[in-house]
Amino acid sequence: MSTTSEWPLELIVADTVPLTAEIRLLKLKAADGKPLPAFSAGAHLRFKVDLAASGSLPATAPGARQASLPGERCYSLVNSADLSGDYEIAVKLEAAGAGGSRFMHALQTGEPICAALPQNDFPLHDEPHEAVLMAGGIGITPILSMARELSAKGAAYHLHYAARTPDTMAYRDDVSQLCGEQASLYFDYGDPTRGMPLAEVIGSPAPHRHLYVCGPRPLIDAVIAAARDKQWSPAQVHFELFGAPPAAAGDRPCRVVLQRSGLALEVPAGTSILAAMIDARLDPLFDCQRGECGVCAVRVLSGTPDHRDYALSDEEREHLMCVCVSRATEGELVLDA
Numbered sequence: 001m002s003t004t005s006e007w008p009l010e011l012i013v014a015d016t017v018p019l020t021a022e023i024r025l026l027k028l029k030a031a032d033g034k035p036l037p038a039f040s041a042g043a044h045l046r047f048k049v050d051l052a053a054s055g056s057l058p059a060t061a062p063g064a065r066q067a068s069l070p071g072e073r074c075y076s077l078v079n080s081a082d083l084s085g086d087y088e089i090a091v092k093l094e095a096a097g098a099g100g101s102r103f104m105h106a107l108q109t110g111e112p113i114c115a116a117l118p119q120n121d122f123p124l125h126d127e128p129h130e131a132v133l134m135a136g137g138i139g140i141t142p143i144l145s146m147a148r149e150l151s152a153k154g155a156a157y158h159l160h161y162a163a164r165t166p167d168t169m170a171y172r173d174d175v176s177q178l179c180g181e182q183a184s185l186y187f188d189y190g191d192p193t194r195g196m197p198l199a200e201v202i203g204s205p206a207p208h209r210h211l212y213v214c215g216p217r218p219l220i221d222a223v224i225a226a227a228r229d230k231q232w233s234p235a236q237v238h239f240e241l242f243g244a245p246p247a248a249a250g251d252r253p254c255r256v257v258l259q260r261s262g263l264a265l266e267v268p269a270g271t272s273i274l275a276a277m278i279d280a281r282l283d284p285l286f287d288c289q290r291g292e293c294g295v296c297a298v299r300v301l302s303g304t305p306d307h308r309d310y311a312l313s314d315e316e317r318e319h320l321m322c323v324c325v326s327r328a329t330e331g332e333l334v335l336d337a
């Protein structure tokens, strides 16, 4: 296996299995047959995808910006971290997306795909603890890996998993078999009032309890708000967004002046300030592109940001903004970049 390129993992699709009408499991093995690099529960792989081959929008088209750069997509590993063979990921087909999921769904057994080494931005807390695991939709993928690791250790946990209907719930049988009474499944059938009872599920904070949630942004936001209401410490609430933060209704183009670079950018609705900076051939620092890590934070010299990150404190928001997700409430922003 080559270890020198940006894409050191040369993989082959070993098998594919439809899990639901929209979700497909892919098993991946090393092209050279050697053991794959280890990872820990919650880790993901970043894949090189061919958007042109998927018949998608060109990378510069409005709406083509996703959580990864054009030509890259990240998917959580579903395996137990006690890796005995192939990597396993599950991909939900996003019909209106920019093409990454279409590319992944079109892969057939025996076809090659390149990836970066496993990375974990959503690890389990390393001290013994009781885990409350919460997943919405395809957000089950890292959560199931965590449940597998916790089960293997005999650790205390409960997995709460929500989907619209039983037919759309990937890994339903795996969760039931693995977790037994340590899992609760919820189906809302399109009626949000029948969804997961968050306050009850989250329960009371305690020094030994940690909360892990993965799913769409409305679920993450609701869990964070419910945990805050119950006085949970942010250090004990762990989350990972599935996919890119959606554009907010009413997003408008904004003008961003980068004072040190001497550039003024017109940032269309649907394009992040970070993406506009990269398009302008600047080299901004960034990592998650979901507002979670804070790496892309820049100093605001004037203007009013519309903060949409999860990384900055109220105090930090007085002078910083995360350009991967946040925009301007109105008018012009002047940034120290």
Ligand code: FES
Residues within 6 Å of the ligand: 285, 286, 287, 288, 289, 290, 291, 292, 293, 294, 295, 296, 297, 309, 311, 322, 323, 324, 325
């Ligand atoms: S890149 Fe992580 S918060 Fe912006």
